[in-house]
Amino acid sequence: MLxxxxxxxxxIKNGRTVKGVNxxxxxxxxxxxxxxxxxxxxxxxxLVFLDISATEEKRKTLANLVLKVAEKVNIPFTVGGGxxxxxxVDILLQCGADKVSINSSAVKRPELINELSAKFxxxxxxxxxxxxxxxxxxxVHLVGGKVPTELNLFAxxxxxxxxxxxxxxxxxxxxxxxKNGFANEALAKLSEELNIPIIASGGAGNMQHFADTFIxxxxxxxxxxxxxxxxxIEIPELKEFLSDKDILxxx
Amino acid sequence: xKIVIINYGAGxxxxxxxxxxxxxxxxxxxxxxxxxxxxxxxIFPGVGEASSAMKMLKSTGLDxxxxxxxxxxxGICLGMQLMCKHSEEGDTKGLGIFNVEVKRxxxxxxxxxxxxxxxxxxxxxxxxxxxxxEFMYLVHSFYAEKCSEMIAETNYDLAxxxxxxxxxxxxxxxHPEKSSNAGEKILENFLKC
Numbered sequence: 001m002l003x004x005x006x007x008x009x010x011x012i013k014n015g016r017t018v019k020g021v022n023x024x025x026x027x028x029x030x031x032x033x034x035x036x037x038x039x040x041x042x043x044x045x046x047l048v049f050l051d052i053s054a055t056e057e058k059r060k061t062l063a064n065l066v067l068k069v070a071e072k073v074n075i076p077f078t079v080g081g082g083x084x085x086x087x088x089v090d091i092l093l094q095c096g097a098d099k100v101s102i103n104s105s106a107v108k109r110p111e112l113i114n115e116l117s118a119k120f121x122x123x124x125x126x127x128x129x130x131x132x133x134x135x136x137x138x139x140v141h142l143v144g145g146k147v148p149t150e151l152n153l154f155a156x157x158x159x160x161x162x163x164x165x166x167x168x169x170x171x172x173x174x175x176x177x178x179k180n181g182f183a184n185e186a187l188a189k190l191s192e193e194l195n196i197p198i199i200a201s202g203g204a205g206n207m208q209h210f211a212d213t214f215i216x217x218x219x220x221x222x223x224x225x226x227x228x229x230x231x232x233i234e235i236p237e238l239k240e241f242l243s244d245k246d247i248l249x250x251x
Numbered sequence: 252x253k254i255v256i257i258n259y260g261a262g263x264x265x266x267x268x269x270x271x272x273x274x275x276x277x278x279x280x281x282x283x284x285x286x287x288x289x290x291x292x293x294i295f296p297g298v299g300e301a302s303s304a305m306k307m308l309k310s311t312g313l314d315x316x317x318x319x320x321x322x323x324x325x326g327i328c329l330g331m332q333l334m335c336k337h338s339e340e341g342d343t344k345g346l347g348i349f350n351v352e353v354k355r356x357x358x359x360x361x362x363x364x365x366x367x368x369x370x371x372x373x374x375x376x377x378x379x380x381x382x383x384x385e386f387m388y389l390v391h392s393f394y395a396e397k398c399s400e401m402i403a404e405t406n407y408d409l410a411x412x413x414x415x416x417x418x419x420x421x422x423x424x425x426h427p428e429k430s431s432n433a434g435e436k437i438l439e440n441f442l443k444c
Binding site: 003098 | 369
């Protein structure tokens, strides 16, 4: 049977990992390739690289990084951050990325989703949605949750699916950074209303949170950063924990 | 050993080249007929959509060449599906190497299937050293039906053929190049067969 996926997310700036990486056994904790290899060996099911650099050289640096990761890492990975055109995606896929994740660029120009899925197949198009619950309504936000849009999370998610997204990466801005668990109610609603896989993001603090998001949140995959980077949760233990709760994981 | 990865369009085929490199071999990407004919091993990858991929094969004449190859050929993902008789995706006539239909998963399950699933009922030298129920990485909306050429089976929506073999032709629905160490072992088995 298809298993639930555990996905560590690495923030990248100018080709290096940033913030919150505490791997004492790494020679160079800032090297995304070294870190990715360790995660792959520890049983991560996929990886996400989120490029947060804002330099002119960004595209070239990211393409180089993707090439190096693809060379060394034998599990799938997604690249996101500032991707806004078919050409951007073409380069990243040719360098060896398995999927790309788009966020603001899809809100600004939703046709981009259609263009990417038609050219490369929906399997490689992940649409990331950041949303915040305000007065009971989930509102899509941009720029890392800072700028509100007029879009409702569920309406936008449905449009994204219709336009050819292969997966949705939903980050709850209410939960992100709290370590109090994922936004399971909204996640479950997404899973019920849509027919593509949903990746839960934002709020992971302990192993029970992962179990909850897979059972209550009906998520297909769960993404987290700091709990893995700071070794608060080790992936082999997490998988054993989930497996004991009859949640199917790859071990 | 000369290994050619057929390059007939956009997408991620670097990963296969890199996986082969990690195994200590070199592969070239090519759509040159002579080069493909002379290869010891041919890998037929595939990403994207069936009917447009088939069009690209036809425009280079590769649709005629591939079924006649005598050396071991490994189709991966859409590559495997194109080696079948027919695909529901874009109502596409395939290369007909495997006598099987490719159909879409029902809406009872999430489509595409994305992630790690198990392969069982393993029946080929391709799976030497691979245990039953090993996990492989899959990303697909269409599947090959169970048939006499099936050498591995996977369950999603229903039981389907996740690997096929006929003579020198092998096809796998999963991505061995992305399926961790077990996937690399399957690639290595292919390169040594």
